[in-house]
Amino acid sequence: MPGHGQEVGDTTSAATYTAGGTEERAARVRFRRAVALMTMTLVLPGSAQLAYGNKRVGRVALRLWVALLLVGLGCVVASALDHEVAFWLVSDLAALQTVRIALMLLAVGWAALFLDAWRLGQPLTLRMGHRRAAIGINGILCFSVASVLLFGAHLVGVQRDFIQTMFGSGAASGAHDGRYNVLLMGGDSGIDRWGLRPDSLTVASIDADTGRTVLISLPRNMQNFPFAKGSVMHQQFPHGFRCDHCMLNGVYTWALDNKKLFGKAKNPGVDATISAVEGITGLKMNYWAMVNLKGFRDLVDAVGGVTINVRQRIPIGGLGSDVYDYIEPGVQKLTGFQTQWYARARTDSDDYSRMARQKCIMGAMLDQVDPTVVLRNFEKIAKASSAMISTSIPASEVDRFLDLALKAKDQKVSTLSIVPPAFDTYQPDAHLIHQKVAEAIDRAEGKAPKKSSDTVVASSGTGGDQGKPGAKSKGAKTPPTVTGGSIGSLSSGYAANESQDLDSAC
Template sequence: MPSPQVPSPSPQQPADRRTTTADRAAKVRFRRALALMAMTLLLPGSAQVAYGNKRVGRIALRVWVGLLLVSLVSLVLSTVHHEFAFWLVSDLTALQAVRLVLMALAIAWAALLVDAWRLGQPLSLSMSHRRAAVGVNGILCFSVAATLLFGAHLVGVQRTFIQTMFGSGDVTGAHDGRYNVLLLGGDSGIDRWGLRPDSITVASIDARTGQSTLISLPRNMQNFPFRAGSVMDKQFPKGFDCEHCMLNGVNTWAGDHLELFEDKKNAGIDATISAVEGITGLKVNYWAMVNLKGFRDLVDAVGGVKINVRSRIPIGGLGSDVYDYIEPGTQTLTGFQTQWYARARDGSDDYSRMARQKCIMGAMLDQLDPTVVLRNFQKIAKASSAMVSTSIPAGEVDRFIALAIKAKGQKIGTLSLVPPLVDTYQPDIALIQAKVAEAVGAPVPQTAQAAPAASDSPAASSASSASSEPTKAAKPKKPKPAADEPVTGGSLGSLKDGYVANQTEDLGAAC
């Protein structure tokens, strides 16, 4: 009886098993290649330590761990000691070091990722896996390098901003515990920049707490003295008493007599500082010239500024036709609208305009938070560079950033040397200096203590009466205008009673 036939194995079966084994091996190699790139992304150098040049890998790991430790320590220091963070973002040497580290890290990290791809033996992969590995590695290299190089670019923008905007002059200490910074504002143009400032304000800042008081001087003030011993004092020993000579004309006069000044580049500003010091009795530490057209760009860069517009503000005028209005109500103004809100005079007066300018200063300080700054950093840096020139040394930037942060949470006091407190044609300088000293909490100059009684001008007599009641002068009530006397612009009040924003201990409430 014949034995049963046993079917012979199909020759196709071993081939299937061989194909399945090869596929599995290919997938393992592909996963290994991806793992090496992932290791490099999370822990640069780890792939080299495991499969490549161990020496290179160890160096990369040490550098990476060192950078992480430095970053962690910097973060902790910045959290508990804010001055360190302010120094880090304003010191030119520190910024350059950070920029170079970021650039070097971008190149080295990308090189390590390429090496991790090589260690994955791409030629041993199937064509589809090879293409996928190349794509993943390209995306990782581009993402890491682009992120770090963009960070280096932002650091470079910050460094250029600090370098071009801030001065390199001498650092000056606080006077009576306060830093006094003269803020000059004017429109730019071929014949205007730096010639006749439209806004003259001293920001007096407490050196410890950051509490700030804004002291504004009217551009049309006349017959005022200069700081004793200054160039202008020698030219006008009896005060600026020439015909039609006003405070905003000091800059122009100095520009026409440059031969009298050692620093010819800043002669106009130095002359204006000597006038401000002679009027207020304060010693000015630094100055900042603000270009109002650049200010418009800054407002746009931060997304506008929220203002409570109390009456219609004309757009136009100042020698041309009014063609539009900013309507009353709380609204977010564009840079263009903010510029006109600050400078419009049609239908109002200079002193209303000064009150509106103070409201803008207070609103910007209150609304410009770190999130907005970071989100619009490049635009802000570009606008600020075009907006401000200043004598504040680069080495003092961190100090003033810290003071600005402290000031943000406090009320801003204001004092404007305008009617009815001051007669701008024949100002009582002794009274002014007493009021300024009272506003900033400084000792009242001896020459100012008894002098108000000697003045016979109506405005000075009224102000002298007010000065005998310091509590009322320091905290003026918010006048409610009569029905036939509407508020004008950004603050409660009127020319007759005074605009509250021009003299208050709480600028935010007055606006």
């Protein structure tokens, strides 16, 4: 019966093949189901539980997810319609703490849903290869989502610490005559020195509505100046700061040496300096900020450098040591180290040229800082800023100043420096200074006629009458004089020190 035996064998083989194929298909179905559950958890957290698991957990998770999406979408829309909402979100301590906790809880909860989705996929029924693949997929999804959320919580924590550490907790100060006046003080980074003798003093007078800014700078070596009436310093020096070697940058240390006069003041040096600046300019200060130039170097590096038109060789070194290198002329992107020397170099230069260069850096930073670069280097920038700046601006006002900074970015920056040849820094005329400060602010607001030219630029030359005010050049138009790396000269005035458009003067 050979034919009959062959027929029985064929039937058995076919049945075995059919059974094997069915099992293979069933294994693939179980694997796809397990992967689908994990994918559902990725797209709609809780949907896997709602379909195959604890429906109550699934409903709660889905509702929370939808609520978070709606809140997030609402914040995005509100921020797009009103920038102040976005600035409030990134500066309010309570809001930041809420977001931070929410991100951490979301990371833990989402990871738990992934693990439960893996359980619902019945891993013990999967073949070993499929089981390993499911474990790998679940692990990648779980750790990827959780790590992104936890890293976001970390960045929010960094921002919160930055706001809490850097900004004050005092009461907000209202605008004076429609403007916020902030005193910016820059100190060198020597050991135990920064902040003790501010070598750079600039008032940023900012329109409270438009953000239009006027930078008013005072030289560190100004003498015989008045203090604001009613201040402690005015009581001690009613006829001005008249004493041997008494200069503006020495007010800070004088106050520290006489702390008892200031009672319980937290920053007598700052208070004394503010009374001097108010007496000189006639402006009432709202807030102050102390900038450590060493920290400024780190900030420039964190934002990727700053592009400056270096108009003349700038020495690196000097100030009591040897010059050992130079920043060469030309438009180039400077590192933090180079930017620091561009701002502070005085060898083959003078204080007033240095003040002009510092203004150029301020303008360049305002124009060039890219929000995408800030996001990519946020932690570095926050760390550098915390080390760079101490300020009295309260945390509650950060959103307001962020909004004003955004408005100022698209406008011209005006400058006025209380320096020669327009002003006498040894016997300053307070009435004249008050008048010129008021005129500079009025011009910036469009309330006064503009000057015949936007900037003060001297004629070029190396000898004779060239480079002197009123000198006429023959033949082709000559380029402007550049002294100490700044357009202009000590006798004719540096362009960046008095300009209606800082960009054009730099």
